[in-house]
Structures are given as structure tokens and as C-alpha cells.
Amino acid sequence: ALELEGLYRNASTHAAGIVIGDRPLTELVPLYQDPRSTIPASQFNMKWVEPAGLVKFDFLGLKTLTVLDRARAYLERRGAAKDWNTLPLDDARTYELMASGQTVGVFQLESQGMRDTLRKMRCGSIEEITALISLYRPGPMEMIDTYIDRKFGRAEVDYLHPSLKEVLTETYGVIIYQEQVMKIAQILAGYSLGEADLLRRAMGKKKKEEMDFQRARFIAGAMEKTVPEVQSGSIFDLVAKFAGYGFNKSHAAAYALISFQTGWLKANQPVEFFAASMSLDLSNTDKLAVFYQDARRFEVPVLSPDINRSSADFDVAWDDDKGAVLYALGAIRNVGLEAMKHVIEVRETGGRFADIFDFLERVDPRSVNKRALEGLAKAGAFDSIHPNRRQLLEQADVLMAYCQSVAAERASSQVNLFGGDQAHVGRPRLKTVEPWVGPERLDHELSAVGFYLSGHPLDEMTSALRRKRVTFVAEAIPLAESGHEAFQMAGVVRRKQERASARTGEKFAFVTFSDPTGEFECLFPPEQLRKCREVLEPGASVMVRVRAKSS
Template identity: 65%
Template structure:
């Protein structure tokens, strides 16, 4: 039922001329999603894994993230409301928590401390939105906190109080993209409330508890790049050329030449100065290069970009991890880039099913010692049974554990690389129309 519901509103959107992204997140690894036009990424062509999306060894609901043209996303939500009933469709509440910097500022305000002093203290906490630093860790690693507390007792009061309040809910908001659809009025299933900023009802349960109550979440996201592409295609049509973005060749030399020159203004995902430099060094000549770059260009993995580039251009020999698994990393120049590669290596080397391999990947990401020890024993014994020496198996397990920390979802990288390539293709062949569309959207 879930697949059919998603397929229905995507087909409706496409029938109304509303641009829909080719895919997003792990859902692009599903062949059923591709065959029902939920996604436009062929998982067989890109070697994507269904088990990364829906694991038979882990009880969880499927979860498609769908990108729609930013200007017309609301039309799709209205269609869903009309089809299933306004009282059966709602948004999901989210709760903002007090994190280290925010809790220092809030407690400092209550203690009536000078703004400049509190601001200085809060900025001693490292800024890492992806993995927020706990206040206790920041205090332990930053000696200036102790120095300031010694100078003024109120600073110690601030630090003690802030640590007690850290992690508590600060405010309620509405999930930016999440929508739930019920088989009956939502008020019969979960408590509801009205967000004054929205005309849709909102669940009082957050995402975790909404799922436990039996509701399924659908993500309706707005992506302005889809609006740019649609506008550019309409402008190109004025000169008598009809472009179908789903069928443009993925091996166009002009497009890759433009990317290799770093001419990336307006090109989705790759227009930053750092990406431009990476592209010039990489000199991409296939869509797999763009997929790898989308995955690599993040803190941590980006240190592997020079290695990838050197091996791609024959300046460095590709090091062998193990003959049994070298073919799994050949596409990425011997560098483990994707979460799916971690899963495939566990399958090939140690006899994991892909479902079990996904659980291994998750365990490596969480770094829970007891679970890691259990997985190491399973991985090493499986590898030894298949002719791998124990030291080699231990080495490869540690290597995978390191990469699992920041390995990227290949399904998502592939989907966004295709959108990036589509923008690059239009810029390379129809620069006037593409840049006009891009600038028009920026102006509005």
C-alpha cells in the first residue's frame, strides 16, 4: 500500500506538469520504486542496494523522501488532502532541544549576565551542527571555562545550571516536510493541535511516537533546482527544441569538459569554490565521478579526494584491500566511499546477507562497544571460513569501521548527481536559457 500511495501522488504531480526529482535518499535503491515511477534512477544501472532502503532483518517502515518543484509542492499536498480527507492528513510536530550554546545563552539571560560575557562563553563551545558537542565535553576540553569560573562565581552557576537543562525541550515547531496519512480521522489515533502558522492540523506526537501509533510518514520536500530546470526547459522550447531531461545522454563530452574547467556557477551541488577546485583536479568524464564527488565532498571523506584524483589519472597505483573485494571499490579508485560498499564487502568477504550487512553498518556508525565486539567476531570468523587470514580480517573490519563513520548513501548521491548533471548539461548546451532561469529564480 505504501508504494502505491506514493506512486499515486507522484503520478498526479507529473500529470499536472509539476517537476519531481529523480530520487532522494535510500529509496532510489528500490527497483519497485523505479518500475512504479516513484524514482527515475535505475538501481541496476548504478549498482544500488534495496536493503539499504528496506532491510528484511530490521522491522521498520519504508520512508521515501520526495523532491518537488519548490513553487508547486503545496499543490501536491492539497491533492493528498482532497484524496484522503483533510481530517486524515496532517503535519508532524517537532521539538527543539536546548543544545550547549543555546542553553548557555538562555541561562545567562535569566541570570541577567552581560550579553557580551555570555556570548564569549557560548562561542567557546565548538560549532558542529551535524554532531553537536555536549556542554560537559566542551568544558572538559576548553580550559578557558575553568578560568572564567574562577574569576566570577556566577560563571560557575551558569555552567552548572546549563548542564542540568541541556537536552530539555525548548520549543515546539512543525516538521518542514513530514506528512502523515491515516485510514481514519487523525484525531481518533493521536492528539492533534493547530499551528497558527499553518492551515493543516499537526500531530502532538513527534515522528518517533507517530510511527509507534501506527501512522506512516511521507516527506514532501521542495527543491528550487527543479524549478530552475523546468523554467530553463520552457525557455529552450521557445526556440523549437524540446528537451526531455530523463533521456539526455549521461556521457556528454561538452558537459564534462565544462565541469573540468570549473565553470560551475548555477550547477546544482558543485558550485562552491571548494567543489570547483575538486572538479578541476578530478576532470570528471563519467557520471560515476560526479556521484563519488557528491559523496566525498564533506568533512572527513574529502581528505580522500586527492587520492581518488591521483589514481584516476594514473599518478598513483590503486592499493589492494584484498583480492576478494577489490572489484567492489574499483569504481571509486580503491577508496571506500559509500555505505553500500561496506555492506557489499561484508557480504562478499564474510558471508553476511545484505540485511545483516546493513545492521553491521549501523552498529559501526553507533560505535556501541558490546555490539561492535559481537560484529567483529561474526565478521572475522566468516572471513576466516572463506580463506582470509585473521589479521587481514581484523584489518579490514577496522578499515570498514573507520569508513562507516562517514560513508555516504550511494542511492542519494546517485540521485543528486543526476540532477547536478542535468543542470550542467543545460548550462553547457543552452547557457542563455539556463542562466536566465537561474537568475530569475534568485531574483524572485
């Protein structure tokens, strides 16, 4: 066992690391074949591949680029295509969107903390977006308030030394980028560009011997430029502190450009933005619910799935100047994306479905099984050809048996006496049942879609709730941001998570409620939970008195 200590346990490959050489890699490094990949891998780790003569690149896949590409395709269909690389970088709508913090789905800017920072920083240029992306990381995050206060004149800008004003003006005296570290060394201490790059690397690695050497070199170079030793030593220590988490500006700028492009898309073409964004989260119902509520805030309609209109993926529909998002058939639970692609192919080949039997006679039951049929029915996808959802769900076995018998006849090429297809023979007679109404209909829809789409259980109570001075979540958010704390709210319980306090062992709970304008979460401390536990069950309609703060 002692002989095994310190040896490598296993080999693995970097998630995004690609090496490139000027000749066959076998002449430069030992390779091995990863059984999980078709691409050979270097046996050297990333520390040694560069000294061996290879260039290492990190290629990261961004789904945001796919969102932009898909949105461009939507725009092309209505003659409004855009070249993302030629957008005007002074677009007022985009910066207004960012300043309001309405950046759900915007690359790098959608976390709650980032949205709060955007409201405070009020970015007005691509340079400020670049700075924000660089600052909003562990380490430099502590300088965000300093940056904002200096930007708005609430604090004096300190450039460390008069000769550094040009380098630090853009960032209000805050050292943010690795390029600034290198430039400071060149201007203040006479470093060459190559020496400055070595300084940047040394500061990143924080090796004491190398840092001691660089500090002495920096002070000596600064003294030659008549900068006192005490001042240059202080500046070096400050630069070293920032350099430890300094960001590469070109990297940050590339990210900022994508942030601006997605922000521009959301601010100027929200229909295409939401359709493209929801397509990339097709199987994530929690994220789809967030986008749905955000689309409502932007007054973008999201239409219920329709077997004769929707695609397997999210799509857009325009009627004159009014656009809407068509809900994806493939986003319905338990139906399967490939099965819905089959349905769309059948529809495009043979035309719209006339009724439920026409649908069953044309689709392949190996693709559209009973679970898929039930999911489509509960989601309301058949409403345009068979509005009684309950009838379809309760007699799904009969319908699928018919679908399978038609498929079997089709496979055996049996024809009737008149030479026509036998698909219409023996259509089952469905039992008459009362359709679902109100909450029952919505509950089934909720189980299929993951959130309330065509309506909300509290819709019929809106007037009564208003009389009781209930505040809906869409109204509560701006009120909380402006300083209001106490609200009377109402909602349907979606989820309840009970946890035990590490200190006392008492149970408390996080409860998620849904109202007609969105979702909100409440913390129930132990005392309140004991009083309310029985009514805080999923599906229950509850009125709550809350104290809220904008987070």
C-alpha cells in the same frame, strides 16, 4: 524550577519530514495541530515514528528543478524543447564545462572549493559526479586526493581483499557509499542483506556495545571464508571509519543526475540557463551580479531593462541564431515584482507604450508609485521612450502627480466634450535638463540594478590602462591558475570591510573592486591600509599591485 529540568521546552516540526501510514494516523500516533501550519504533526519525534508503524520521508524542495522547468519553457518557445531525463550522459561539452570548473549555477557544483576539485578530478562520467558529490562533505573530503591520485595512476589502488575488487573498482578502492559497506559485509563475512543493513545502521550510530557485537560477528563470518582474524579485524575497523560518513549512493546519484542536467543546460543552451537561473534569484542582486559576469564569460548578452520589451521576470530574446537575456523589470531595486506584473499586463492589453506620458496615463499609481518610477528611470528602463533619465528622476513628483490625476479622472469616468478620455489633457511640460553622461549615469544605474549593466566607469580608460599593462580580472583568473602571482590591476571600489586583528588589534580591510570584466577582492594588511585608506572609498577608481593565488 528543578521539576522543569529535562522537560521539553517547545514543540517544533521537521523542515521536510513527512510521515505516511497504512491507516489513519490517529490510530498509530498522537497528533497535535501546529498553529503555524494546516497540516497536523506527530507528537512522536523522528526516533519513534518508525517503531510506531509509520514511514518517514524527507521531501526537499529544490529551486534547481524550477530552473530546469523554466528553461524547458524557454526552449519550447523556439522549438528546441528537451526532456531532461533522456539527455545523453556522455555529452562531451558538459564534462568539458565541469573539468574547467565553470559551474557557477550548476547544482551541487558551484562552490569555489567544488569548482577547484572539479578541475583536479576532471569527471568524465555520471558515476564520477556521483562519487564527487559523496566525497565533498566533512569526513570523506580527506579522501578526495586519494581518489584523484588513484584515478590518474599516481597511486596504487588498494582493494583491501581480492574478493572486494568488484565492489570497490568503481571508486578506486575508496569506500564511499553505504551500499559498499553492506556489500563488503555480505561478501567477506557472509552477512545476509538484512544483517548488512543492521551493520550499516550500527556503524552510523557508533554505539560501542552494538559495534563490539558487530565486530565479533564480522570477524567470525570472515574466518569461515578463510580470511585471517587480523586482516578481517583491520578491514572492519577501516569500513567502520568510512561508514560513519558513508553516503547513500542512490541519493548521491539522484543529485548527480540533476548536476549533470544543469551542467548540460549551461554547456549547450547557456542563454536559457542564465535567464532561468537569474529568475530564481530575482531579489538577490549579489547573485545576479555573479550570473551577469559569468554570462559575459560565456558570451551571452544581458540586455538592459526595457519597459516595452522586458518582462517582470528574466526572459530570453532570439534574433536569428543569436540569443540574449532580457533583464527583468522586477529585479530593479524598489520597484516590486507585483507592480511590474501590473505594468506587463497593461502593456499586453493596450500595446507598447508610446512615450512616458502614455505610460503614466495607463498604469495604476497604486501599483507604480514614485519609488518605482525613479527605479525604472535610473535603471534605463524608459530609455526607448524617454532617454533623458535625469529629467525623469528630477521631475518624478510632477510625473506622479499627473499619473494620479489621470487615474482619478479615469475612476470618476469623466469625459471631455468630444466624448474622448481626458487622459491627454494637461500633460505637464518637463523642464529641460542636460542628460547624465558617463560615470554619473552609471552610478545611478548601479544604485538601481546593483551592478554596472550597460557599461563600466573604466570603459573609456581601457586603452590607457592597457598601456600601463593593467590586467583585468577575467584575464587574471586563468593566469593565476597557471601559476602567475603578481598583477597590476585597476578597478572601482565597490565595498570596503575593515576588521581588527584578534592578535594585534590593528585594522585590516577587504576591498571589493569592479573592472569592466568582473569583480575581485583584495586584502589590505594594516600597513597598506594606513597608507591607502583615504582613497579606498566606494566609487573611487584605483590602481593596485596585487599578489594573487588561485583559490
